Amino acid sequence: MGRWQGGAGERLKEAALGLFASKGYDGTTVAEIAAAAGLTERTFFRHFSDKKEVLFVxxxxxxxxxxxxxxxxxxxxxxxxxxxxxxxxxxxxxxxxxxxxxxxxxxxxxxxxxxxxxxxxxxxxxxxxxxxxxxxxxxxxxxxxxxxxxxxxxxxxxxxxxxxxxxxxxxxxxxxxxxxxxxxx
Missing domain, CATH: 1.10.357.10 (Tetracycline Repressor, domain 2)
Structure with a gap:
């Protein structure tokens, strides 16, 4: 997982939206979002306070x-x-x-x-x-x-x-x- 890859916030938003669409908002975890974006949970939390903020950031x-x-x-x-x-x-x-x-x-x-x-x-x-x-x-x-x-x-x-x-x-x-x-x- 690339720590310094550019566009991490956008990648996380895209991954989250895809997962929310396929698994539902409640059925999606932060770990799944980070993994789908090829990033760590720690990187996720550098960009967003929680998964709802992906939609409202x-x-x-x-x-x-x-x-x-x-x-x-x-x-x-x-x-x-x-x-x-x-x-x-x-x-x-x-x-x-x-x-x-x-x-x-x-x-x-x-x-x-x-x-x-x-x-x-x-x-x-x-x-x-x-x-x-x-x-x-x-x-x-x-x-x-x-x-x-x-x-x-x-x-x-x-x-x-x-x-x-x-x-x-x-x-x-x-x-x-x-x-x-x-x-x-």
């Missing part, structure tokens, strides 16, 4: 992408959120779709992982609310805009990973946002 980067995309000036909270969503769509290029579909199947099959996914999105809404209030948006408008933005993102992602969907993430997300705006008119 990029949480800080994910949240930072949304927050960094928030424009500095505007008093329109939904315009700000729309700008954030446009930037965040870049997290989901076409080449990531199959991995995202496989990841979502694993999450959908496990209650604890679904809860973790919802916590991730809830934390994002809280962070966006704080960022909006920090830019002078009143707390209620900030919370409504942030929660709406997360709902648009989550709905777009759900559509994007459906088996027969071919549209790009940005297009889907814009359609979902337009639908929300139509509902509010």
């Amino acid at each position: 990029d949480q800080a980067e994910f949240e930072r992408t949304f927050l960094d995309a928030l424009p500095e000036r505007s008093d329109d909270p939904m315009w700000l959120i729309s700008a954030v969503l446009d930037t965040a769509a870049g997290l989901f290029p076409e080449e990531r779709r199959e991995w995202s579909r496989a990841r979502q199947r694993v999450i959908d099959a496990n209650v604890a992982l679904r809860e973790r996914e919802l916590l991730k999105l809830s934390a994002l809404a809280v962070a966006l609310t704080g960022a909006l209030t920090g830019r002078g948006i009143d707390p209620i408008s900030a919370a409504l805009a942030a929660e709406s933005g997360v709902t648009v993102f989550r709905t777009a992602f759900t559509v994007w990973v459906t088996p027969d969907e071919e549209r790009g993430f940005a297009e889907i997300q814009q359609t979902v946002l337009s639908r929300l705006q139509t509902l509010l008119d």
Whole structure:
């Protein structure tokens, strides 16, 4: 097992996803993931705190992408959120779709992982609310805009990973946002 081989984190993610798909999340051990990646358990734990983090490891980067995309000036909270969503769509290029579909199947099959996914999105809404209030948006408008933005993102992602969907993430997300705006008119 190569201690210094490059790409260990990605190899572990790919091995874990394959094992989760074939054996189930609960039926897969860290030792099996490491072995399938040609690495040691010790290497696994250098990259991930536990096996669920293989699916959620990029949480800080994910949240930072949304927050960094928030424009500095505007008093329109939904315009700000729309700008954030446009930037965040870049997290989901076409080449990531199959991995995202496989990841979502694993999450959908496990209650604890679904809860973790919802916590991730809830934390994002809280962070966006704080960022909006920090830019002078009143707390209620900030919370409504942030929660709406997360709902648009989550709905777009759900559509994007459906088996027969071919549209790009940005297009889907814009359609979902337009639908929300139509509902509010």
